[in-house]
Amino acid sequence: MNSNNTTWRSPLVILTVGCVILTLSMGVRHTAGLFLQPMTADNGWTRETFSFAFALQNLIWGLGSPFAGALADRFGAGRTLLVAAAFYVLGLVFMSVSPTPLSLDLSAGLLIGIGLSGTTFPVIMGVIGRHTTPERRSLALGIASAGGSFGQFAVLPIGQMMISTYGWQSALVLLACGVGLIAPLAYAMADGHKPSAGAGQSVVEALHEASRERSFHYLFWGYFVCGFQTAFIMLHLPSYLVDAGMSANIGMTAVALIGLFNIFGSFYFGWAGGRSSKKNLLVWIYGLRAVAILIFMLIPLSTVTAWIFAAVIGILWLATVPLTNGLIAQIFGLRYMSMLTGVVFLGHQLGSFLGAWLGGRIFDETGSYSLAWTISIGLSILAAICSWPVNEKPLARLSPAT
């Protein structure tokens, strides 16, 4: 296996394939909401039925990530990607013929949730992290994050075109075909590589070690805030703008701007993380998010301010991903990187669930998003404070090299 690695599984190949897989997995996931209207109309379901299945998916995605990461660390990323892609494809196909709410929960919630756990950041970042030098790792993780960002940006309109042209059931099958491409691509990620650092350490020992490190907890809760803010803003910003009297077109352009600038932000902060302190960059990202939201709240709302806010938030959107994943690799080493990044990603998903749900709940209770924006600012400040004391030094057992 190693001889093969030297011939064609170069870091460039691993990075390119990783980007394509993230584009497919994150992009197809991002189209989910487009199916609400046609599926609920055709099946006679309520919106709550549909929402519950996708809330379940978010939770299973988060809960499954540490396990998918651990499987990738133990049995290899290739096998994990292959199995997860199969779950993802089955989930999409089963979703296209789901006749009842329970079958929707099982397909869109359970199967796709498991599929996402094994085809997104924790597994991919682990392989990319192993195949890059410490100096270039952050940039590589940034490029991979940009791949996921590109998928979110690009696949949404493609999904809508598929629904408009072929109908929602065929669109789901076509998207399943797209996700199916992950299976052959997984072969390129089957590096069979096990770094020597941390050899002898078990999964439980690695988890125990991480749980004793305060930096790990800081990263977990920082990611929780990231998830809270991104879910809240993505789901509720368009409604917020429409409530303020703006057209849906302006809200949609804001969403497109977030997606577009997200690509540049992921790349930039990945590059910057290789040149300066990652935890300081996290402090800046969370701090700037707080400042951006505060200014957005204080100045009069207009089309221009909404678009500028969307662009600024877009730059800061997934910028936390390469930095947080890079810090995990830097502090704890590469052997259990997938599993440990899966654990902090669970924090992200819990935050996402809360941000999406609480935003709606607060609006229903108070009739405005003001409190939710204020909570978002407060959490951002807390995340910045949490990121500051993160100790970036590798653990003693990893010295002299990570």
Next chain:
Amino acid sequence: MKPNWRWFLGGVGVALLVLLLALIFAAYQMPELLIDWANLSYCG
């Protein structure tokens, strides 16, 4: 590969990428997407 060609091909790649991003950005203005966007607020 000569440096001149490398720069040229790199420039072409960047230009194509910018064009692709611009096309995707424009695709967000599709009327169908505007209507269905409201759906996203229900499921994340």
